[in-house]
Amino acid sequence: MKILVTGSNGFIGKNLIAELKNRGYDDIFEFTRKSDPSQLEEFVNNCDFVFHLAGVNRPENDSEFMKDNFQLTSQLLELLRKYENKAPILLTSSIQAGKDTPYGKSKKAGEDLLFEHYYKTDTKVYIYRLPNVFGKWSKPNYNTVVATFCHNIARDLDIQVTNPDAEVTLSYIDDVLEEFVGALEGSPTIKDDFCIVPETYNITIEKLAALIKSFKESRSNLSIPNMDNRLTKKLYSTYLSFLPEDQFSYKLKMNTDRRGGFTEFLRTPERGQVSVNVSKPGITKGNHWHHTKNEKFLVVSGEGLIRFRKINSVDIIEYRVSGDRLEVVDIPIGYTHSIVNTGDNELVTIMWANECYNPEKPDTYYVEV
Template sequence: MKILITGANGFIAKNLIAQLKVEGYDDLLVCNRNTTDGAMEKYIKECDFVFHLAGVNRPENNNEFTEGNVEFTKTIIDMLQTYSKNVPVLFTSSIQAENNNAYGESKKKAEDVIFNYGKSSGAPVMIYRLPNAFGKWARPNYNSVVATFSYNIANDKSITINDEDHLLELAYIDDIINEFILSLNGQGRKVGEFYEITTTTKITVGQLANKLYEFKSSRENLIMPSLANQFDRNVYATFLSYLNKDDFSYYLNKNEDNRGWLAEFIKSKEMGQIFISKSKPGITRGNHWHHTKVEKFLVVQGEGVISFRNINDDKVIEYHVNGENPEVVDIPPGYTHAIKNTGVEDLITLFWACEIFDQNNPDTYREEV
């Protein structure tokens, strides 16, 4: 199957092309602003399906709406009809088509061109009136508030909020692309005249901004906001995609002494925290117990022994661990415990605790194993 994709350099098309390639669609005919009329004509003659994703969102003058959204659509449809190509066409319109503005009116006229093609040719036409789309590769400061906020916040730039309570309806790019591929295979979800993205989320502008600022702060305070729902995971992925290429990493604060060092890695109000330590040969860490706090230890380098003793008796339990055989050791409450480096190299250990350390209520009591 040969698939023609217009607007190939755009946000939605880039994601669609990437996924089509992943799914084995290799014969893609991509069209962008630099595609010649001759090449476009050749593509039309060859194609078996059209994703018409090109459009104008932010022109210098309103005439460009007509040229980019209406006239270009007419050009594609005229070519299809000239060569009797009654192939399916999927078109990305906008919820703005319902509104009385220059952009919305141009999208509505383009919709009419597509619908008329479907009626005259009998070919399937799939028109999606997309809400605000977001995800990786969207251009910031253009047509996506999520892209703009993500880019600016990730790069320490200010954002402008005119109305914190303004309600947005957002569609994530992966959900959009999944729906498009369903339509490619004749399984799109049609409601009335139009096809729909079934998964969208409503959120206020203020809530969106706060969420993104929390993600930004997590690189400093190490506290990750909840990612329990898919929308939050989608927004977090989008935020990370706008980090400057020289700013992917950040350093942890090491607490260093003659034993080695310890650093907190990540914290979560729901899942506790993870930290990492390096202990020199012969060094012992721990010798304390907890009433309720529980932990997990995982040695990733070196050799060591983790010792336990129920504080109510004298019996010592030992687990010999090493980095070559990953073994997670649970630390139950009521057991004083310690980990000692028994090898000849530094001992690197990952620790998980079920709660973020609270200096005012540490639930940690010194006692030798």
């Protein structure tokens, strides 16, 4: 199948082309505002499906709205009729269509052209009135407020929240792509005269800003956003895509002494805490037990011995562990336990605890194994 994508260099266009290629659609005609206009005629004459994504959101002059959002659509449809090409057309419109603004009027005019084309040619047309679409490769101060907030917050720049209670409707780029591919393959989601992306989210500007700020703070407090929340998960992925390229990494606080080191990696209120423990040769750590706090130990480097003893028993249980054989050892409650480095090199252990360390209630009691 030969697919024409107008606006192929835009936010949605880049994502769409990448996904089409992922799914094996390799015969793609890409048309941008920098393309030779004569190419459009060649593409239209040969295409089997049209993704008409081209348009402007924030031109320097309001007159450009009608030029870029209406005239190209008109030209595209005239060429399709000229070559009697009944390729289905998907148009990205906006929830702003029909509003008394230059942008809204231009999008509505483009919709009307498509409906007229449908009536004249009985060609399938799919018109999507998209809300604010967010995701990777979007432009700050152009595509969506999410892009602007992510870009600025990641760089410690101010953000403007003039109406904190205003609610915005968001749609994630991957959900848009899933729907677009569905339309390409003949199964769009239709509601009344328009097509829709089924999964959207409503959030106030104030809550959106606070959530994205929390993503930046998560590096210092070692928290992980709630990935059970679908909007939070998608916003966090988007935020990471806006990190400056020299700031992908961040340092952790390493607590070191003569025995080795202990470094917290992640803290979550629902899923506990992950840390990295380093022990020097011959060093024993632990010798304590817990009422409710439980742990998992995973040695990833070195040789060690984990020992257990039920606190009211004399029997000792031993597990030999090695970075050459990845094996998780559960630390049950009610057993005093220790880990000793039996090798010649440092012993590195990933440790998970079911709760974050609370110095006011550590639930940790010293008893030698």
